[in-house]
Amino acid sequence: MSRPIRVLNVAEKPSVAKSVATILSGGTNFCPSRLSHSQYNRIFEFHYTIRNQPCEMLVTSVTGHLMEIDFDDRYRKWNSCDPAILYEAPVKKFVPQDKLNVKKTLQDEAKHCQWLVLWLDCDQEGENIAFEVVDVCCAVNPRLDVWRARFSALTSRDVYQAVQNLVRPNKWLADAVDVRQESDLRVGASFTRFQTQLLTNAYLINLNNSANAHQAEGDRNHVLSYGPCQFPTLGFVVERYWEIQAHEPEEFWTINCSHTAEEGTATFSWMRGHMFDYSCAVMIYEMCVEEPTATVIKVLDQQKLKNPPFPLNTVELNKRASWYFRMSSEHTMKVAEDLYQSGFISYPRTETDSFAGNTDLHAIVQEQQEHPVWGSYAQRLLDPEAGLWKNPRIGTHSDNAHPPIYPTKFSAGESRWTQDHHRLYELVVRHFLACVSQPAIGAETKIEIDIAGELFSVSGRTIIAKNYLDVYRFESWGNSTIPKYTFGQQFVPTTLTLDSGVTRPPPLLSEADLINCMDKAGIGTDATMHDHIKKLLDRLYATKDANTRFAPTKLGEALVMGYDDMGYEELWKPSQRSRMESETKEVSVGRKSKSEVLASYLQDMKAYFLDARLNQVKLKEAMDIFFERSNRSAGDDHRAVGDTVRRCGVCNDSDMVLKRRPDGNFMVGCLGFPQCRNVVWLPGSISEATVTTQVCNSCSPGPVYMIQFKFRMLEIPPGYNVNHLGCIGGCDEILRHLTEICGTGSRNPSSVPVSSARGRGPRAPSSNAQQTSTRQGACIHCRQTGHSSSDCPSQVVQPQRAQPRRRNTQNENAGEASIPCTTCGESCVLRTANTDNNRGRKFYSCQGCNFFVWEDSMNDSAGGNTQGANRGRLTSNPRSSSARRGGRGRGSRGGRQGANTTGATFVSATGDPLSNRCFSCGDPSHFANACPNRGR
DNA sequence: GCAAGGTC
Numbered sequence: 001m002s003r004p005i006r007v008l009n010v011a012e013k014p015s016v017a018k019s020v021a022t023i024l025s026g027g028t029n030f031c032p033s034r035l036s037h038s039q040y041n042r043i044f045e046f047h048y049t050i051r052n053q054p055c056e057m058l059v060t061s062v063t064g065h066l067m068e069i070d071f072d073d074r075y076r077k078w079n080s081c082d083p084a085i086l087y088e089a090p091v092k093k094f095v096p097q098d099k100l101n102v103k104k105t106l107q108d109e110a111k112h113c114q115w116l117v118l119w120l121d122c123d124q125e126g127e128n129i130a131f132e133v134v135d136v137c138c139a140v141n142p143r144l145d146v147w148r149a150r151f152s153a154l155t156s157r158d159v160y161q162a163v164q165n166l167v168r169p170n171k172w173l174a175d176a177v178d179v180r181q182e183s184d185l186r187v188g189a190s191f192t193r194f195q196t197q198l199l200t201n202a203y204l205i206n207l208n209n210s211a212n213a214h215q216a217e218g219d220r221n222h223v224l225s226y227g228p229c230q231f232p233t234l235g236f237v238v239e240r241y242w243e244i245q246a247h248e249p250e251e252f253w254t255i256n257c258s259h260t261a262e263e264g265t266a267t268f269s270w271m272r273g274h275m276f277d278y279s280c281a282v283m284i285y286e287m288c289v290e291e292p293t294a295t296v297i298k299v300l301d302q303q304k305l306k307n308p309p310f311p312l313n314t315v316e317l318n319k320r321a322s323w324y325f326r327m328s329s330e331h332t333m334k335v336a337e338d339l340y341q342s343g344f345i346s347y348p349r350t351e352t353d354s355f356a357g358n359t360d361l362h363a364i365v366q367e368q369q370e371h372p373v374w375g376s377y378a379q380r381l382l383d384p385e386a387g388l389w390k391n392p393r394i395g396t397h398s399d400n401a402h403p404p405i406y407p408t409k410f411s412a413g414e415s416r417w418t419q420d421h422h423r424l425y426e427l428v429v430r431h432f433l434a435c436v437s438q439p440a441i442g443a444e445t446k447i448e449i450d451i452a453g454e455l456f457s458v459s460g461r462t463i464i465a466k467n468y469l470d471v472y473r474f475e476s477w478g479n480s481t482i483p484k485y486t487f488g489q490q491f492v493p494t495t496l497t498l499d500s501g502v503t504r505p506p507p508l509l510s511e512a513d514l515i516n517c518m519d520k521a522g523i524g525t526d527a528t529m530h531d532h533i534k535k536l537l538d539r540l541y542a543t544k545d546a547n548t549r550f551a552p553t554k555l556g557e558a559l560v561m562g563y564d565d566m567g568y569e570e571l572w573k574p575s576q577r578s579r580m581e582s583e584t585k586e587v588s589v590g591r592k593s594k595s596e597v598l599a600s601y602l603q604d605m606k607a608y609f610l611d612a613r614l615n616q617v618k619l620k621e622a623m624d625i626f627f628e629r630s631n632r633s634a635g636d637d638h639r640a641v642g643d644t645v646r647r648c649g650v651c652n653d654s655d656m657v658l659k660r661r662p663d664g665n666f667m668v669g670c671l672g673f674p675q676c677r678n679v680v681w682l683p684g685s686i687s688e689a690t691v692t693t694q695v696c697n698s699c700s701p702g703p704v705y706m707i708q709f710k711f712r713m714l715e716i717p718p719g720y721n722v723n724h725l726g727c728i729g730g731c732d733e734i735l736r737h738l739t740e741i742c743g744t745g746s747r748n749p750s751s752v753p754v755s756s757a758r759g760r761g762p763r764a765p766s767s768n769a770q771q772t773s774t775r776q777g778a779c780i781h782c783r784q785t786g787h788s789s790s791d792c793p794s795q796v797v798q799p800q801r802a803q804p805r806r807r808n809t810q811n812e813n814a815g816e817a818s819i820p821c822t823t824c825g826e827s828c829v830l831r832t833a834n835t836d837n838n839r840g841r842k843f844y845s846c847q848g849c850n851f852f853v854w855e856d857s858m859n860d861s862a863g864g865n866t867q868g869a870n871r872g873r874l875t876s877n878p879r880s881s882s883a884r885r886g887g888r889g890r891g892s893r894g895g896r897q898g899a900n901t902t903g904a905t906f907v908s909a910t911g912d913p914l915s916n917r918c919f920s921c922g923d924p925s926h927f928a929n930a931c932p933n934r935g936r
Numbered sequence: 937g938c939a940a941g942g943t944c
Contacts, residue, residue, distance in 0.1 A: 064942030
């Protein structure tokens, strides 16, 4: 036996370190440990043998990522550079301040170890963290032998197997995360700075109408963030909202039939579903009414099972907490984290929805036997004679690191728990108990009948055994009894009605819907989805109503609309995120290198960025629809970003950039304005100026990029060239002379290039423009002489505030009147339908919810619900007295022979009896089924 | 003042 070696084991989180140490130290619940430099990460110590090598094991942990990525300091201030530069600016990975104690622990221990074993979670992120740990540890001990333990669950078997089969860490997996991190940072920071600087001060972003009442205008903390996850999430919300806006209600017709017998009532549905053609529906209906005898043509009895849910993972936990308790995902995760920290439930951030084969499921159930409410169910589960037990279903998701969420400790409720703690613990327990239960069993009967050739059906269900539904009170499976029918049986329906309804738009996305969309599109992870949703609310991009349904704010809609109008769905739909997913997958399996994927992705994203900036007018146009312009915008033009000329020598913090001022004159100013007021005023005779890539050889500190100038010939003395490649660093005599001769665009005529410009007092206010133009005798708008700026024919007119754009342009032709919505209180706007069936018909459509009502039905009923709007409901009661006596209600048949076999009464919902005439052509001499126009 | 991903 060789000498023991010291092994430093590092897990991703304290709980895993504890589990690994507990298992490897002998499986008892006690493993000696000591404190480290960081509060949460203890160090466990014990002896163990790895492949015949005696080891002194030290097991400790990090807390997630040890390092962060950010730009070099030079680029971190928002005004330090053109955001486009962020696609190439150097980035660095470093241990942030709040993790330095973890780093110190690792380094202190690593110095005295021979091996480093990495117990990070077995996914891409875990592998990336592993390399962060390696970097930190090898910096103080380069001789460390580095190993990776791979486990798929924290069970004894997996841990033993992992420690005896150590492998080397996989750089490809870690590289995949590097790609994601770097691209997210560059794209997020560049777009965020761009749209924030472009829009926040330019508009009065007043969102007082939103749930998050907030006056964003002038609020420097109001960042208009952009992120590769938050924008697609916002996109889902906006897209659904637009779908609702664009929905055009369409009236449809359906025939319903009911039959009441001694055992109850069966309500049959028309197997055609519904028809949009009124005439056709009436024709069929009339045929049914005339020969209403129903014949049973199918009786289908079958047993149906309703399966219990899959084991619970994070996405399901969030969806179900939202459905059952209307808890936000953010709050759900907070409460779940608290329950986890206090040991009541397992790790709540998991993708896994199946239990490892060796999980002791019975032991988990046993713990719950004492519970006053569901304890008896747990006892039944454990009783073999009850036959209630069934092994859980096997889901298709796994994060290879954590089990599904299950109760880890019994509790009948703790005194410090809030109502939501109780609810969530109950959900986790009941869900687990349901998972190990038999499915519910029901007997279903499906009946089909034939009336005059038309088919109708009804289903009834009797629950034979509730099984898991006994404990899983959140789900139901209704009993619906129907009378008994036999094949060939005939009966006359109790009612036979032709009912109308209108199509409804889909509802706004609920939180559960949104999580579903994100899950399907791969936006975010189980641990971050709730953060992205919360970010939409925090950034005032969306609001959430009491029913947990999300609507975009004006700001959220405008931003998405702006990018959409540019033709860039890629910037607000999930496609680019999906691309990133597949590209990082390629990196993780070694098919592509980190650098090639990053280069290609960032090249494309930079192209989007530059184009978006070029088309920024689209963003502004979208904002114009919803917001007033701020008069601060003009004064804010000094922030307009130009091309970098040199680093500012005064503040040493930001770039000096070439800019054209509103008066047409050029200057080179520091982006650190107003903190730094360094500026170089350029001659007023310049008509064009462009920064080149050529660097001045004489001026320092460099680089100082040279500028290609073009002067107005009539404004410079003879002998000077109109084209001049100049330098503002101080070496350019021509530029100095022209500045002295022609003056500058500044109020201070003494300002000349170079150091004399430094450290001047406050920069000229906006009245500069007027003064400059006065001096030159030209209008500040068009720079022509002969009129003053106030008389300028080309003066820019502030755009009028437009009405929010609605996508349902087909129905846009009304909107002149409105009534308050009885559902949500918003206003309902009067519109005119353009559909074939209802062209010209007016309806009120709510701007805030789905409420809809036909104007002409408003006096008929107090309703106006979107469902089954109450127009023209035709009823027929074949068993009515008039039916029995062969009459057709009021009035005579007008000579119609032989057709009136049923004598049904047709009454509209408005109470007007319909005349005895053809529904198709109006002729009283026949019914529609005998109409000569039939079939045309 | 910016992203998204870990985790406490």
